[in-house]
Amino acid sequence: MKSLKLFSIALLLLLVASSLPAVAGVVNMQFTGTPTNNNYQGVPSYPYSFTVNGSPESLMCISFTEHIIGGETWQATEMTVADYGALIGLEKAQKVADLFGLAFADGGADSAINAEAWWVMEGQPTPEPDGAVMAGFSFDPNKPYAGIRVFVPIPGTESWQGELPQTFLGPTPTPEPSTLLTLGAGLLGLAGLARKRLSS
Numbered sequence: 001m002k003s004l005k006l007f008s009i010a011l012l013l014l015l016v017a018s019s020l021p022a023v024a025g026v027v028n029m030q031f032t033g034t035p036t037n038n039n040y041q042g043v044p045s046y047p048y049s050f051t052v053n054g055s056p057e058s059l060m061c062i063s064f065t066e067h068i069i070g071g072e073t074w075q076a077t078e079m080t081v082a083d084y085g086a087l088i089g090l091e092k093a094q095k096v097a098d099l100f101g102l103a104f105a106d107g108g109a110d111s112a113i114n115a116e117a118w119w120v121m122e123g124q125p126t127p128e129p130d131g132a133v134m135a136g137f138s139f140d141p142n143k144p145y146a147g148i149r150v151f152v153p154i155p156g157t158e159s160w161q162g163e164l165p166q167t168f169l170g171p172t173p174t175p176e177p178s179t180l181l182t183l184g185a186g187l188l189g190l191a192g193l194a195r196k197r198l199s200s
Helices: 002-019 081-088 090-106 111-122 177-199
Strands: 025-033 048-052 055-061 073-079 148-153 168-171
Touching: 025 148, 048 168, 055 090, 055 111, 081 090, 081 148, 090 111, 090 148, 090 168
Parallel strands: none
Antiparallel strands: 025 048, 025 073, 048 055, 055 168, 073 148, 148 168
16 A cells, blocks of 8 residues: 555656756757748847747857758757856846847847847847947846746757757747646645655
């Protein structure tokens, strides 16, 4: 009977863990297409179409000088804005995260937002596209940016060996109602088992 309870607890913990979105790790990326009508001076801009671990995603490129081709695949390290900031400087990482938030909010209608992210990262294209889009930026070392993920390419994993793929930013997926239901059921089950164990 005791082993059955332990098995039930392990199963519920597995259900809970599998229902939570991944925070970081290595992901498989495939570039599926550029926007058809969003570009800055002829260069495609946000949103770029991808699959990340097989799920469709719309991402923003923050590198101007690297290039990718349709259908190309690679692996990337998925990280938080703070972790990315540890690599390139937190203020710079927060600037491009803020710009992604603006681009995400307007669906990519203002292509100068993505171009400004390129300029923040690499000083290109020159002159600075539209510095006004950064007017509302305020550096806060404690700002969580919980809704944004950064995908940093892993060298040597790209299917096209022409150039290293760009770094991309994307939204953190929100759990679907069915996922939340699974999570809730798992937590309720754990609470019930704990209560039964305490009462016996």
